[in-house]
Amino acid sequence: MGRAVAVLVRFLDRRLGDGKRGEPPFRQLASAVGLSSGASRESLSEKRLVDRVRSLPAKEEPFASFCREAAVHLAEKAGTPRPGQRVAFHPGWFSLLAWLWRKVDGEGAGGWTADPDVYARTRHSAWVQALFLVMDGRDDEAWEKVRPYAIHGTVGPGVLIAETLVARREPERAAFWLERLAESIEAMDEGDWRDYLAAWRRLCGEDGDAAGTERFLQVLRSFLPRSLPHYAEALSAAGRYREWADLLMAAGFVFNLHDSSRLSVIEKKDPEALLPLFHQTVEYWIGQRNRTAYREAVRALKRLGRLYHKLGRDEEWRRFCGWLADRYGRLRAFQEELKRGKIVP
Numbered sequence: 001m002g003r004a005v006a007v008l009v010r011f012l013d014r015r016l017g018d019g020k021r022g023e024p025p026f027r028q029l030a031s032a033v034g035l036s037s038g039a040s041r042e043s044l045s046e047k048r049l050v051d052r053v054r055s056l057p058a059k060e061e062p063f064a065s066f067c068r069e070a071a072v073h074l075a076e077k078a079g080t081p082r083p084g085q086r087v088a089f090h091p092g093w094f095s096l097l098a099w100l101w102r103k104v105d106g107e108g109a110g111g112w113t114a115d116p117d118v119y120a121r122t123r124h125s126a127w128v129q130a131l132f133l134v135m136d137g138r139d140d141e142a143w144e145k146v147r148p149y150a151i152h153g154t155v156g157p158g159v160l161i162a163e164t165l166v167a168r169r170e171p172e173r174a175a176f177w178l179e180r181l182a183e184s185i186e187a188m189d190e191g192d193w194r195d196y197l198a199a200w201r202r203l204c205g206e207d208g209d210a211a212g213t214e215r216f217l218q219v220l221r222s223f224l225p226r227s228l229p230h231y232a233e234a235l236s237a238a239g240r241y242r243e244w245a246d247l248l249m250a251a252g253f254v255f256n257l258h259d260s261s262r263l264s265v266i267e268k269k270d271p272e273a274l275l276p277l278f279h280q281t282v283e284y285w286i287g288q289r290n291r292t293a294y295r296e297a298v299r300a301l302k303r304l305g306r307l308y309h310k311l312g313r314d315e316e317w318r319r320f321c322g323w324l325a326d327r328y329g330r331l332r333a334f335q336e337e338l339k340r341g342k343i344v345p
Contacts (some may be wrong), residue, residue, distance in 0.1 A: 032312040055322075068104050071097055071112075075132070091287060094131070112134065126146050129145055130142035130161075134161055143176075147183075155192050159178075159195045163199050165177065178196070181196060182223070184306065218260050241266050245273040245277055254280065255277060271311060275307060279304070282301055305321075
């Protein structure tokens, strides 16, 4: 983002110094970011500049005009790949370009692709061409242009397009892009995958709490098995602990008893949901057939015993402990750990 802002500053310097200082959009922006006739680029903090530019309101038409002109100016840079990158787009430039589009709304917001300067500046980058098509409301055409890149894993620009549409309160169009990008799930790297799910979460949040949560859970279910940890996290966050437990049971999940902060929350709210998972954890550690694992099994048994006690099922717990000792009676080391842990007398 730093290089993108630096070029934007140079662009403003040229416009501010070419006899057009009276133009409202440039005077407005220059004043907002602290530029003056005596200010040099070196005296400006790029982070401060970014913060100030991003905070500007888009209430006045002159500022929207500036954003439109700046977007066209930056289009070519947005399509310049970084060193070693095969696909022609630059994340920083592309992000700034999408942000400028967000500031242009209402009357005169379309007509981007009719500008010959836009075509000249974007002809080498399918993703930047696609962004300008989206800016004109031509999503189907934009998707067909970039689909060959997306299905091979280049989805970052598409996620950013969807996020921008969410920010512009165009949820149907955002969903269009996220649904098309689902073709590329297997090809996404972890960073793009996280960003993709975060975009879905923001989109679903537009529906309101209950409806949005249910929609997001449906989205995550459709992406199993890759979405399994995210789906489990969302179920837990929604307080749907029985579904959470069923999912983890099916996945063969084993508790990490050294990190039990989340377990404490569920234990307070729905302790019964934890019972089958603790039973599964005990069986897993016993199956490892070594003393260290047996000690982990006893740790899990102690936690399981507290759950049974909390539920008022102490007699059931005693019967289970007797059954467990009988079942694994030939595992001498395990029997020793059961007695050391006072699971059996």
